Amino acid sequence: MVNRYLSLVSLEEAIETIMTRCPPERRVVRIPLLESVGQVTAEPVFAYYSVPEAHLSAMDGIAVRSEDTTGATDKKPILLDSAVRVNTGNVLPPGSDAVIMIEDVEEHEGRYTIRRPAAPWQHVRPVGEDIAESEMAIPRGHRIMYHDIGALAAYGITDLAVSSLRAGLIPTGSELVPHGTRPGPGQVVESNCLMAAAHLRSLGVDAILYPPVADEQDAIRSAISEAVESCDLVIVSAGSSKGTKDYTARIIEELGEVLIHGVSIKPGKPVIVGRINATPIIGLPGYPLSALTIIREIITPVIRMAGARPPDYGTITAELTRTLASDIGTDEFVLMTAGEVAGRMIATPLSRGAGVQMSAVRSNGVLRIPRDSEGAETGQSVEITLSVSEETIRSGLILAGSHDPALDRMADLLAPLPVHSAHIGSMGGVLALKRRHCHAAPMHLLAPDGTYNLRYLERYLPGEEVTLVCVAEREQGIVSREGLSFEDITTGSFVNRQKGSGTRMLLDHLLKERGIDPGSITGYTREMTTHLAVALAVKSGEADTGLCVASAAETAGLSFVPIGTERYELAIMTEDLPDPRISALIETIGSDSFRSILSGMGGYRTGETGTVQTLHL
């Protein structure tokens, strides 16, 4: 039983091991011509016949024998007896060897007068002008482009031999339910192989998705054996760790050879590389972002070396907005949101939780922290490998601050402008705005004088020109399963928001006002980063009360007792107002459709929505 990682190898060694010990071998398949764009020919392609097969007229005009036209001038026009009217593409009549354009001809009762001689073969497309019968049109190894389709169709080709890679994808795990099934407690939808299949297919790989296999050694063994028979590359999802039910490595060892178990990258360390006969087999780790990292950093380069052309959006250099610590000896890959703020490229790391797939959804690039580095500091220049075009990166709007579901709806209205929201709480947003790490900071910070936001901007951005745009006046209140109110938060258990969030500050303000000691509240230290997470914690029974906005309580189907409204605003540097992204943002917030969406969500008062205050701090 394999119950340890073999010594870890580097990412580069892992790729090299695959390419030297068991490179995926492409097979030859015939496909219809029309489906071949982007595919690579496996055999040379020859024209079935010449194009054109006869001499054709290249113009609308008359076909002539050039020798009959010798000497024609304005003064000595020639009347031709045997000229024939032809249109572009007509076959030249026998004996004719030139075409005179219809514009240069005078017709009278089917006979033609010319005033200039015709050079032999003028305006004629001779036999084989494009290609001659049996001539090679395309060698093997040629990637078919759309203009090749036109040419090959014209040369009589209907199908092509192309080299194709077939990958088999085997999801394993007793906890898996197939895509489209509602998972029960402790179950998850199989998504790693789906993701890999979608990716491989988009690269022209013939990806075969096998049904999920339970964690049973015999079942997994027979699935792998079957896949190895018919595929050029086999990917097994999960079972690659060292748990008691992680069978992948030992089955590969039985049927073939484990070449690598464990690569010094994060996430994704417990990956397996093996071979069965000559077929490479890769065991993916189970966590979605671990699997994604292996797909991106190992499988994609291998597929590329086997002839696929994954899109390459290049890299940008950006300023890191948050310090990232990383282990020496491990290449760490961190999903990032990059964007352009105040003329500088900035990049913000997303959650590194290997189960947080939304980090991938929200990302537009990835940062590699090399194994000889302990991380990167705020403000440091880092290189981001992009997953979208640089143009898309530069077009994005970056928000950082307090989260509210209304922001997601606003982002939706702003489409196709990409909107990136970092949920770092109101205070985090103010600091990000100060450092020019975002375009707009959504905030709701209550000052002791009862005003919102202004006092904090005065304190943290003194001397700056800032514009506040009101999103809405928002109801905050106590969420519970049984209609509890603020008075009940010391009796049962509570769930809190993270430090620096406006909601947390509102809570602390209320506690202080009423002389309640935070230490007396069970769960005061339990922190959630969104309103919905608070509501769901209450819904699941983990806590009895929490403080959140009305929309979150409504979404979770829970009771909501308002404490009051607060002003939820976006702070923007005034100098950014001419930026078309910012104008679009402000216009959207002031739009009727946004106001009507807010009303539909519940818990928002929209009287102030869209009002703009220009501040000289």
Added chain:
Amino acid sequence: MVNRYLSLVSLEEAIETIMTRCPPERRVVRIPLLESVGQVTAEPVFAYYSVPEAHLSAMDGIAVRSEDTTGATDKKPILLDSAVRVNTGNVLPPGSDAVIMIEDVEEHEGRYTIRRPAAPWQHVRPVGEDIAESEMAIPRGHRIMYHDIGALAAYGITDLAVSSLRAGLIPTGSELVPHGTRPGPGQVVESNCLMAAAHLRSLGVDAILYPPVADEQDAIRSAISEAVESCDLVIVSAGSSKGTKDYTARIIEELGEVLIHGVSIKPGKPVIVGRINATPIIGLPGYPLSALTIIREIITPVIRMAGARPPDYGTITAELTRTLASDIGTDEFVLMTAGEVAGRMIATPLSRGAGVQMSAVRSNGVLRIPRDSEGAETGQSVEITLSVSEETIRSGLILAGSHDPALDRMADLLAPLPVHSAHIGSMGGVLALKRRHCHAAPMHLLAPDGTYNLRYLERYLPGEEVTLVCVAEREQGIVSREGLSFEDITTGSFVNRQKGSGTRMLLDHLLKERGIDPGSITGYTREMTTHLAVALAVKSGEADTGLCVASAAETAGLSFVPIGTERYELAIMTEDLPDPRISALIETIGSDSFRSILSGMGGYRTGETGTVQTLHL
């Protein structure tokens, strides 16, 4: 009846007219999640349930109540009664709020001893860590990437509303036969719409290919009416000129409005832009390269503005190897072969014949000669828009000189290394080599002393270090339908090769030797650029004799009477020998597989094949 071009507009005006007067409107369609990579969402997508839906263990270990672990140390271990063994992904038992890794635990008869306290929520994936029920995962306008597929599958999404463009493609012309049918005399395979369909589909457009319609006004009208009903963009191939059977413009005028007839670009001038209701309709010119130019320069930018992402390989600056004249007032697009020779990027124009689809097949980029320019000179720096990656451009091998079918077979063996051959005759090749416009010059130039190639290199590349690699000794002879020999070339009609080709020089040498006046040969001035073209001209009856290699005569099924063998060699600058492309070339020529291909083709003697001579000229 429309029988003139409306005043020509520029390319930019044509695109702007479409985008302002009748921009293609995308429709909303639902597609399976797994097929959505690269598509753009038309609606926001919300999570159907939270992920995870319960608190999960993030590690293999034991689930505990953190308060039970307070105070545990090495000296004061705690024996836990109520801890439960959990694996990664298991649901936490009610009451537990932390997981301790199995490595940090001592087990004894189902009870666990710990030596360190657990922080609340350590190694736990809380409810909604990834996403909360009903939270927006993706706004509208988001281009789906493969990692989104994994996330959305996990959130319960099985299908998506995406915005999709449906294009209808109508081929017209009585001369058309459908793809897969052998065209008769004067017929052609419909390929323009096939090419457009393959292109549009590769960009995610739903392209509907209508069957070819004959040149009948009613038939074309009803095809267009039908397509306009169900498509967002209609493309009609051909019938866009001003010929008597060019109905497209007048039908658009009947059903809607012709906005543009004629754009000042070449090839592709007679294009039509119109609209019927709000649907844009584009009439393509019939010549394949004219149609290709409109697809590339007008339709692709329009599709791009409507949301598609055509691949963009950028541009390179290269040295033009041949002077190109162009008309003032017309933007001309010339297909090019670009490559790197001697550390410089060079670019060679391909045939500008609008019917020569092989120019597109052979091209790897396009040069735009702007309307305010009369052309570009040899040696001038020009900007080439690439149709393949710059890496592919740089990896290519450039041959220029005399053509032989053996070169195509050699290129096939060299795959996937791209090989570009310019057919410019032996002398053209020598001059191209001198100017470093090619890597290798295939040549067969007979000197008066009876030797091949050497004398010409001495004369044109004095002082240079050149290596000659013998491809084969090749039989040249008289091709005819009825076993004619050299003596017969003055009696019937002859077809010649272009000036500077080795075959032409061999002919002139033989004529001079025998005192024959070229003027006495009918067809001496009729020039073909390949051996096969010569053979096919004889086959078609256009000429009675020609001079070519045996393989060409054999391909055409004609009689061949040898005149003698000639040494067909590649001239290479010796300093280029270390270039891996050149080593691969020389190795391939010397290989058994190449020799056996030559033997199979007939007309080659392979005794000298692969021999290398290093010359100090």
